[in-house]
Amino acid sequence: MAMVTRVLRSEWTKIRSVRSTLWTLGMAVTVTVSIGTLISALVRHDYATLSAHDKRAFDPTFTSFAGTGLGQLAMIVFGVLVVSGEYGTGMIRTSLAAVPRRGVLLFCKIAVATLAALVVGLVTSCAAFATGQLMLGRxxxxxxxxxxxxxxxGGGLYMTLITVFSMAVATMLRxxxxxxxxxxxxxxxxxxxxxxxSVTRTFGAYLPDQAGQKIMRVVTPEDPPPYGPWGGFAIMALWVAVAVTVGYLLMKRRDA
Structure with a gap:
């Protein structure tokens, strides 16, 4: 247990001491909130011109998350840098020499980055919702x-899982x-x-991001997928679990 604590501290030091990782987290917040605010303001301006059908399908909560699509790219970069940055510099050999148990190293790396992503994701989601609803007004x-x-x-949880999935892929590809x-x-x-x-829509609904984003929706679309918000989140979580497992197995069997 003492070793795990030391490795966790080490991984936290790595994250906060590298400017690029902190910049990407800040960019995720900025992009998501600013785009969501802008889109919400534009929707408010044009709301009166919407058709009756569009007004019924209007989801003010999901509208405020319009920047998530670009904001998640910053979270992807963060997840990749946390893992593959050490491979790029060759520092992974030093890390493995200090922590020979690769499972412990990967667990601690993912745990620390997941906690950071969760905090940033929740702050981003709350800020995007608050500013978006302010722009939408009545x-x-x-x-x-x-x-x-x-x-x-759910918006914060979604961004967290995107980060973990990216870390898993980076572990596979190095x-x-x-x-x-x-x-x-x-x-x-x-x-x-x-x-x-239309040909691939059924399959596409089960991709990690498409399924996971359903948790951010309040208004059900006309042609909903065969799962609810939490069902979509569970599908995304399953993708993440499989990716992390494959990443761990590859990391355990390959040379540094």
Missing amino acids: YGASPGDPGVLRAVI SPMLSLGVLMPFFFLISNILANV
């Missing part, structure tokens, strides 16, 4: 409305550039295409 939602609190907390080259296009482009093209 068209906004209240924290006491059904499903709103779940969506706000290269910062390769990891980002896979994750960025997948979450920013490929996933959205698969989820919106």
